Amino acid sequence: EAQVTQNPRYLITVTGKKLTVTCSQNMNHEYMSWYRQDPGLGLRQIYYSMNVEVTDKGDVPEGYKVSRKEKRNFPLILESPSPNQTSLYFCASSLMRGQSSYEQYFGPGTRLTVT
Amino acid sequence: GNSVTQMEGPVTLSEEAFLTINCTYTATGYPSLFWYVQYPGEGLQLLLKATKADDKGSNKGFEATYRKETTSFHLEKGSVQVSDSAVYFCALNTNAGKSTFGDGTTLTVKP
Numbered sequence: 631e632a633q634v635t636q637n638p639r640y641l642i643t644v645t646g647k648k649l650t651v652t653c654s655q656n657m658n659h660e661y662m663s664w665y666r667q668d669p670g671l672g673l674r675q676i677y678y679s680m681n682v683e684v685t686d687k688g689d690v691p692e693g694y695k696v697s698r699k700e701k702r703n704f705p706l707i708l709e710s711p712s713p714n715q716t717s718l719y720f721c722a723s724s725l726m727r728g729q730s731s732y733e734q735y736f737g738p739g740t741r742l743t744v745t
Numbered sequence: 746g747n748s749v750t751q752m753e754g755p756v757t758l759s760e761e762a763f764l765t766i767n768c769t770y771t772a773t774g775y776p777s778l779f780w781y782v783q784y785p786g787e788g789l790q791l792l793l794k795a796t797k798a799d800d801k802g803s804n805k806g807f808e809a810t811y812r813k814e815t816t817s818f819h820l821e822k823g824s825v826q827v828s829d830s831a832v833y834f835c836a837l838n839t840n841a842g843k844s845t846f847g848d849g850t851t852l853t854v855k856p
Contacts, residue, residue: 634788644771663844672751672834672848673789680842688843689746730777730838731796736788 632657634737635735636721640668642743643711651706651711651740653721661724662704663688663734664696666717673720747772751835751847758825758854766820766850768809768835776837778802778811778818783832783849792820792833825854 634655643649655662663678665688675688679698693715695707704723708715718741722734750769770778777796781789793802798813807822820836835847 663842666844670848671748673836673846673847675844678842678844686842689845720846722789730775730840731794732838733779733791733794734789734844736781738788738792 632735633733634721634723634735635717636740638740639738640741642745644687644745646710647710649708649711649742651721651742653704653706653737654702655704655721655723655735656702657665657723657735658701659723659735660701660726661734662698664694664704664706665720665722665723666690667720667739668717676706676719680721689729713744716742716744747776747837747839747843749835749845749847750835751833751850752852753848754756755851755853756775758852760827760854761824762854764820764822764825764829765853766833766835768818768820768847770818770835770837770845772816772839772845774838774839776839778809779836779838780807780809780818780820780847781834782837783834784792785831787832789834825852827854827856837850 665673677696679685698744721737724734725732779794780792793804794809795802
């Protein structure tokens with residue numbers, strides 16, 4: 631089954647404790663992206679990757695890191711989480727983004743709470 | 746930068762009512778436009794899309810037309826069902842890789 635998987639689905643952590651949210655897709659997509667969803671703010675793009683070893687900042691990259699060493703994986707790293715990073719996070723992937731017409735496939739989401 | 750403005754919600758309709766959710770955008774170049782739907786506890790999934798001016802996207806009775814002159818991509822459905830209750834997001838993609846989403850509109854359809 632074609633899908634985007636994220637782990638963990640739920641995470642409660644404390645301020646300053648480094649964490650990684652994994653994202654993997656099995657559709658051989660070149661493009662991957664991370665978003666956060668907050669009430670009243672919709673989805674905001676954190677980072678995206680057009681291909682392996684190519685990453686770029688989205689609209690809200692502060693406090694986050696990403697890497698794209700393999701085509702299928704795109705982990706999101708919070709080196710020192712803070713309470714304002716409490717949110718619902720989505721990973722997404724799509725075919726080549728040299729063209730804008732391809733839709734994104736979303737993972738099920740990771741609900742992160744930072745206390 | 747790019748932006749997407751959606752009609753504020755929540756929207757509550759009776760079954761079989763007509764639905765319109767407004768969406769306008771600002772973007773440089775020629776973006777592609779999308780409507781995504783999010784059911785409770787799930788990720789977003791594509792509802793429909795349009796990739797150039799005057800294109801009409803349609804799926805499951807929903808339609809939206811890419812209007813470059815008014816920079817709009819309004820979502821419509823002639824007769825909603827209870828199962829259409831969800832959050833709807835308007836979005837645009839650029840060739841450069843950035844994606845911009847609206848704030849989402851929550852639709853509740855009552856029997």
